[in-house]
Amino acid sequence: MSASISPLAPKSFPDMPEIPGVRMATAAGGIKYKNRTDVLLMVFDQPAAVAGVFTRSKCPSAPVDFCRANLSHGKARAVVVNSGNANAFTGVKGKAATELTAKSAAAAVGCDENEVYLASTGVIGEPLDATKFVGVLGAMNDSAVPDFWLEAAKAIMTTDTYPKVATRRAKIGGTQVTINGIAKGAGMIAPDMATMLSFVVTDADIEATVLQQLLSAGVEPSFNSVTVDSDTSTSDTLMLFATGVAAACGQVKVTSADDPALEEFRAALNDLLRDLALQVVRDGEGARKMVEITVTGAENDLAAKKIALSIANSPLVKTAVAGEDANWGRIVMAVGKSGEMADRDKLAIWFGDVRVAVDGERDPAYSEAAATAIMQQEDIPVRVDLGIGEGQATVWTCDLTKEYVAINGDYRS
DSSP: OSOOTTEEEETSSOOOOOOOTEEEEEEEOOSSSSSSSOEEEEEEEEEEEEEEEEOOOOOOOOOHHHHHHHHTOEEEEEEEEEEEEESSSHHHHHHHHHHHHHHHHHHHSSSOOOGGGEEEEEESOOOOTTHHHHHHHHHHHHHHHHSSSSHHHHHOOOOSOOEEEEEEEEEETEEEEEEEEEEEEEESOOOSSSSSEEEEEOOOBBBBBHHHHHHHHHTTTTGGGSSSOOOOSSEEEEEEEEEEGGGTTOOOOOOOOGEEEHHHHHHHHHHHHHHHHHHHHHHHHTOOOEEEEEEEEESSSHHHHHHHHHTTOOHHHHHHHHTTOOHHHHHHHHHHSSSSSGGGGGGGEOOOOOOOOTTTOOOOTHHHHHHHHHTTEEEEEEEESSSSSSSSEEEEEOOOOOOHHHHSTTTTT
16 A cells, blocks of 8 residues: 555545445464455355456456356355465466365355355466465355445555545345445556456345346446546456345345336445545546546547547546646647547647637637636546537546656565
8 A cells, every 4th residue: 555645535435334245354374464454255145146356467466366166156155365465477376276265265154166266366377375364264254244345445445545435325126335446556557357356245135037137238428437547457346236135124136227216326336436436546656637528529429439548548638637738739630540430620639728729720708717727626537529410428537647666566565
């Protein structure tokens, strides 16, 4: 964990209610970090329905392979997460580490290995010594408690400067259900199915296939719309679990994604996913500013998103933001290189509510002072209108500072 907390961090953490049917425990395994927890065990007392989305990287970690293989069973009893080592690009040793962890977790909890899910985060290419923590899983299961969300979020951090938690309530039919989520991520964050590690749990009674549809849709405007540095992790994992305990309170099981009773739950889930995704961007390594980039008037929504990401991922745009330089020429550059349809003479650009460019040239009323005042804010809205269609999209990024280089220049040492 970095010494100083990001200036964009939340001023306080929400009170995280208990979710009936899930317990958690953390431990200090000494995997990389000294004097801090680095292992999380999440236990479901009864099999929970499970859904997941994972990295599109062609070099996925061993735990990602393991989770993908288990997902078809649709049930979860245990989740084991470690930080400090990604167990990625570790060959047969990586597979052996996942097998040992799964076997130990299954024995500790009393379940099948195909009901165990694993995630690892940290350095790539270093063999993971799973013996450092598998021996404590039995004791962790015995000590696991429901009221442990913030501590769980702390245990999975790497270069994060603060734990990321969120909670929402919703009604399915007349029954109130709760959704809690934790996430980690600060660097190597770019949209590609999921962008870090995140675990979301609800007490709702929802079939696994429906959960998967909800998650796959909800990830697009949230985790797949944020970027810190355009780099996609080998380990990206986002999982959603439903304990089903709300059935005891009268909730009718949801077996179709088209069920009208899901409307409020879907909105709450999407809101929670967006909350967690933005917390990740606000903790971007070395970040001092958050940038919201909205593109309108594009050929279609997909084109708008590609253009928005071209802007968000541009080192020149991000360094200009870091320097509080209202250099809208760099926005023009990023639009032009995106490969999507654009008409230079119809382009308009705003920083906040200050229009800086219109009709393919600098706004006649342009004020450097007004534009600079926007750039001096912590949260900077940028809007680009292409004037050629109805497509629109919003993505979020942060600035690129000297600290980002420092953090990543000595990450392994």
